[in-house]
Amino acid sequence: MEIYILLGFVLILSIYLGLELISKVPSTLHTPLMSGANAISGIALVGALTLTQDTFLQTVIAFLAITFASINVFGGYLVTNRMLSMFKKK
Amino acid sequence: MENFDITLLQNIAYIFAAILFITGIKMLGKEATAQKGNVISAVGMFIAIVVTAINIVNPFVVLGGILLGAFIGSVIAVKVKMTSIPEMVALFNGFGGLATFFIAWSEMSNTNDNLFQYLLVILTIYIGGVTFSGSLIAFGKLSERLKIGKGHMVTNSFISIFYLSLVSILAMLVLPMIGSLPLNFETIFYVYLALVMLGGVGFVLPIGGGDMPVVISLLNSLSGIAAAFAGLILVNNVLIVAGSLVGASGLILTIIMAKAMNRTIGNILFVGYAASATSSSSQQGEVKPINAEDAFLILENASSVLIVPGYGMAVAQAQHVVRELGELLEENGTDVKYGIHPVAGRMPGHMNVLLAEANVSYDLLAEPDDVNPMMDTVDVAIVIGANDVVNPSATEEPGSPIYGMPILEVANARTVFVLKRSMSSGFAGVQNPLFFKENTRMLFGDAKESISGLVSEFKD
Numbered sequence: 001m002e003i004y005i006l007l008g009f010v011l012i013l014s015i016y017l018g019l020e021l022i023s024k025v026p027s028t029l030h031t032p033l034m035s036g037a038n039a040i041s042g043i044a045l046v047g048a049l050t051l052t053q054d055t056f057l058q059t060v061i062a063f064l065a066i067t068f069a070s071i072n073v074f075g076g077y078l079v080t081n082r083m084l085s086m087f088k089k090k
Numbered sequence: 091m092e093n094f095d096i097t098l099l100q101n102i103a104y105i106f107a108a109i110l111f112i113t114g115i116k117m118l119g120k121e122a123t124a125q126k127g128n129v130i131s132a133v134g135m136f137i138a139i140v141v142t143a144i145n146i147v148n149p150f151v152v153l154g155g156i157l158l159g160a161f162i163g164s165v166i167a168v169k170v171k172m173t174s175i176p177e178m179v180a181l182f183n184g185f186g187g188l189a190t191f192f193i194a195w196s197e198m199s200n201t202n203d204n205l206f207q208y209l210l211v212i213l214t215i216y217i218g219g220v221t222f223s224g225s226l227i228a229f230g231k232l233s234e235r236l237k238i239g240k241g242h243m244v245t246n247s248f249i250s251i252f253y254l255s256l257v258s259i260l261a262m263l264v265l266p267m268i269g270s271l272p273l274n275f276e277t278i279f280y281v282y283l284a285l286v287m288l289g290g291v292g293f294v295l296p297i298g299g300g301d302m303p304v305v306i307s308l309l310n311s312l313s314g315i316a317a318a319f320a321g322l323i324l325v326n327n328v329l330i331v332a333g334s335l336v337g338a339s340g341l342i343l344t345i346i347m348a349k350a351m352n353r354t355i356g357n358i359l360f361v362g363y364a365a366s367a368t369s370s371s372s373q374q375g376e377v378k379p380i381n382a383e384d385a386f387l388i389l390e391n392a393s394s395v396l397i398v399p400g401y402g403m404a405v406a407q408a409q410h411v412v413r414e415l416g417e418l419l420e421e422n423g424t425d426v427k428y429g430i431h432p433v434a435g436r437m438p439g440h441m442n443v444l445l446a447e448a449n450v451s452y453d454l455l456a457e458p459d460d461v462n463p464m465m466d467t468v469d470v471a472i473v474i475g476a477n478d479v480v481n482p483s484a485t486e487e488p489g490s491p492i493y494g495m496p497i498l499e500v501a502n503a504r505t506v507f508v509l510k511r512s513m514s515s516g517f518a519g520v521q522n523p524l525f526f527k528e529n530t531r532m533l534f535g536d537a538k539e540s541i542s543g544l545v546s547e548f549k550d
Contacts, residue, residue: 001206003325004206004322007321007322007325007327007330008322010327010330010331010334011318011321011322011330011334014318014330014331014333014334014335014338015334015337015338016338017112017334017335017338018115018334018335018336018337018338018339019338019341019342021112021115021116021119021335021338021339022115022119022338022339022342023342024119025118025119025342026119026120026121027346027430027432027438027439027442027457028121028430028439028442028446028452028455029118029119029120029121029124029439029442030343030346030432030437030438030439030442031175031179031437031438031439031440031442031443032118032124032128032439032443033115033118033119033339033343033439034179034306034307034310034339034340034343034437034438034439035175035179035182036114036115036118036124036127036128036131037115037118037310037314037335037336037339037340038179038182038183038186038310038313038336039128039131039132039135039182040111040114040115040131040135040314040332040335040336041183041186041310041313041314041316041317041332041333041336042135042182042186042189043111043135043138043317043328043329043332043333044186044189044190044193044316044317044320044329044333045135045139045156045189046138046139046142046326046328046329047189047190047193047317047320047321047324047326047329048155048189048192048193049139049142049143049146049152050142050324050326051193051196051197052147052196052199052200053147053148053151058196058199059148059151061192061195061196062148062151062152062155062192062196063151063154063155064155064188064189064192065155065188065189065190065192065193065196066151066152066155066156066159066189067155067156067158067159067162068159068185068186068188068189068192069159069185069186069189070155070156070157070158070159070160070163071159071160071162071163071166071182071185072159072163072182072183072185072186072189073135073139073159073160073163074159074160074163074164074167075162075163075164075166075167075178075182076163076167076182076186077128077131077132077135078163078164078167078168079166079167079170079175079178079179079182080128081125081128081129081132082167082168083172083175083443083446084124084125084128085125086172086443086446086447086449087121087124087125087442087446087452088446088449088451088452
């Protein structure tokens, strides 16, 4: 149970940190921020990699989790970069 | 001992990855550093994935999945048109949610007698599953493939399933305390999985297109929270930190969007405009149409012009001709600014992306608070396919459903051109008195054609 308390600390502090970091973002960057944050939520890939694959069902589930998280990660970062490369001041 | 070293190495690398995510997301918030911030966050992701992949169970499944996902994701990201960004963000977001749904499902077998772990798994399945199916519906709505909305019979059935799915979370939580079950647990669990997926459909289906900026931000937030919860299940700090950052950023965007509509998040998600609409004064009058030639004569003599784009500009894909018109006006000595409302379009910052694609310098883009005080010095405000965000009812009619919503007060400009396909009302279903004002001229037709008409007048 103690481990959950520690993890809970990390969770709460990270949320507060996130709220502080992002509270003053100009509206120009709302879409790239959303898309870039979306790519970060592909961190689920790291979790998907650690799943046990003892049974056939588990293997299928792990494969699907890895595939979909990878789409999220690669697609998310690439499209954010594409978008941001268009934002220019002339 | 060997195993221990790998875990230690991984955890140290996770700390670095977390630092890179935090730095990256901070830099994403400023124009000058945004692109670098995205790269830094990608490096963090790369480190986290590589160190995790050191001791994988089944290389074929893992590499196969990553390669397949990388291929699909990259192709979509490179090929997508900038006008389709909202639905694509929704789709990627849904896939992230689906991944956490699978993670939690897989971890169900490891809960054993740990009640807290079981609770986390049930909740993560819910958040991840609803994020996925909700995002798919948002994708369908944003790409205009899905036309079913509020009030439809199908929608109503799905809304019931959504409420049922909420109840089923509670049912699942008390389940372990019941000694003998009528069905075996596995069956009940699969029913729960199905309810969660269908529930997400019922969550987003009734929400209208104009409210999509809020929904898409909220789903974004949920996918982060789902990842953070998956981190709790797997006892993995990097998932918790990264997921929380995303959850927080999505939450902030959700709040900003709701504020820009002057509504509560609950009203947007569960009530919608139609129910809150009490009165709509049938203020009618004479609409004064104008043709491109006359509009050009006015623009030619204007010393300051404010362009106000809305969803109609996205639909007509008119951003490039709009930029062309802006440049021609500038060459003519006119001061040109773009007035961008936070909820114009279908996602936060939608107009900014389109104008950036068309090469409009971002320092020409101004928010309502910046342009409203100087509105009476604007000679011509050109409203392109925007409606509710320029509706004066928001400031003048206390009975209006959109009363109190911060708007771009274009009615205070000397002349207003409204480019519109027809006289239909905007997403709020509210009549817009702006069209009947003394200083308003309507330029009917497709936005792209109308602007092209003005551009060719300038070139002649």
